[in-house]
Amino acid sequence: MVTLSELARKLEKGEATSLSLVTQYLETIENSDDPNAPVFLALDRDRALADAQRVDDLRAEGKSPSPLAGIPISIKALFDVEGLVTTAGSTILKSAAPARQDAEIVKRLRAAGLIILGHTNMTEFAYSGLGINPHYGTPANPADPTTQSIPGGSSSGAAVSVARNMAAAAIGTDTGGSCRIPAALCGLTGFKPTASRVPLNGAYPLSKSLDSIGPIGASVECCALLDAIMAGDQPAAPDQVKPSKLKLAVLVNYVTDDVEAEVSHAFSVAIDRLADAGVTIEEIRLEDLDRLPELNARGGIVAHEALIVHQELLASSAELYDPRVSVRIEKALQQEPGEYERLLNIRQEMIKAANSATAPYDAVIFPTTPFVAPTLTELEDEQAYGRANLLALRNPTVANFLDRCAISIPIPVGGGMPVGMNLMGSHGGDRSLLGIAHSAEAILRG
Incomplete structure (x- = not known):
């Protein structure tokens, strides 16, 4: 996979044009995307080609809007x-009118000269961590497409578009791990910013309290560049931190149950590499996290807020929903009066306690998911699906619930399916975390 910086250098040196890049990516999509399990749900071919030509003209005049201008990405x-x-991965919205204007982050990306190739596949309404979509089909995990393993979700097509070189990078959302899970399972980097960092205007909501918008790319730097643009900043690579200056906490409760041997081994290798490079590693326990299963037993904050969004659609078109999605939304109907408000208060208490416990550390680390990607066949059984979905979401959701930024980076151990390491930073410490992750990435890659 090529990085955004590498593509930017080619464009700057005249070794490629935006039009040639866009044409190349569109040809890859059109020649290899499976209509029965598509990576893209819609292509914006004519607009992408026109925008590419416009950026090339601006570059020729010395007026390129940003270093990333002309690079094709997916949304x-x-x-x-x-x-x-805007289907949000559902057939219910398929007949809706086309969007009359871009979402705020799309406006910002276009203003920087990024080229939008089209809409990527996703779990219906972003409400699953596995990436399965029964309406449009589920793109296979590119790490081993012969096994038909899941890509992870909900930003499934986003990750696969990057892994299969159908886009240089992708934009997804992350309410409980939806950027980081597919990134981890597909061998990519996925960043979840502090929720308030990037505006949500023009994004179909799941949970107003936990939704965030993040990039998926080939490297930490790729994610940092796109995050900066979406946050309204100038694109800049993150600063690396000297390993001897880093103090990381390994979370040893809640996220460590039911971890597969392959993941456990890879994570141990990663810890050893970091320690050998001079990083200070200590263990930490956040006991409050053990309360999360009980707090989410009736859907928690997300289901309550999702039910508000979906109430009318469920009343008119419940039979058109993926039942694995609707059943999770409707869990909120079981909630007692005042439960939602109580959960919000408990969340704030847990945030305060976690902030205090983790204050001495630069970041908290743990496996992004406790398993490598299972096959679609393995998840046909409803009980297996339910268990896998809970496990997929369990670890990354910690950062969303605690209102922090987080990033998943690959652990390159060779052989087997991809494994990701989650680094969780502080609220608002996004650029700092990206610098830490940039350093960790360099150490792990050797």
Whole structure:
């Protein structure tokens, strides 16, 4: 996979044009995307080609809007893209009118000269960590497509578009791990910013309290560059931190149950490499996290807020929902009066306690998911699906619940399916975390 910086250098040196890049990516999509399990739900071909030519003309005049101008990326299908229907991975919205304007982050990306190729596949309404979509089909995990393993979700097509070189990078959302899970399972990097960092205007909501928008790319630097643009900043690579200056906490409760041997081994190798490089590693326990299963027993905060979003659609079109999605939303109907408000208060108490416990550390680390990607066949059984979904979401959701930034980076151990390491930073410490992750990435890659 090529990085954004590598593509930017080619464009700057005249070794490639935006039009040639966009044409190349579109040809890859059109020649290799499976209509029965598509990576893209919609292409914006004509607009992409026109925008590419416009950027090339600006570059020739010395007026390139940013270093990343002309680079083609993909956008998750829950973002408004002018002229495309925002389906959010559902057939219910397929007949809706096309978006009349871009989502705010799409406007910012276009202003920087990024080229939007189209909408990527996703779990219906972003409500699963596995990436399975029964309506449009599920793209196979590129790490081993012969096994038909899941890509992870909900930003499934986003990750696969990058892993299969159908886009240089992708934009997804992360309410409980939806950028980091597919990144981890597909061998990529996925970043979840502090929720308030990037505006949500024009994104189909799941949970107003936990939704965030993040990039998926080939490296930490790729994610940092796109995050900066979406946050309204100038794109800049993250600063690396000297390993001897880093103090990381390994979370040893809640996220460590039911971890597969392959993941445990890879994570241990990663810890050893970091320690050997001079990083201070200590263990930490956040006992409050053990309360999360009980707090989410009736859907928690997400289901309550999702039910508000979906109430009318469920009343008119419940039979058109993926039942694995609707059943999770409707869990909120079981909640007692005042439960939602109580959960919000408990969340704030847990945030305060976690902030105090983790204050001495630069980041908290743990496996992004406790397993490598299972096959679609293994998840046909409803009980197996339910267990896998809970496990997929369990670890990454910690950062969303605690209102922090987090990033998943690959652990390159060779052989087997990809494994990710989650680094969780502090609220608002996004650029700092990206610098830490940049350093960790360099150490792990050797």
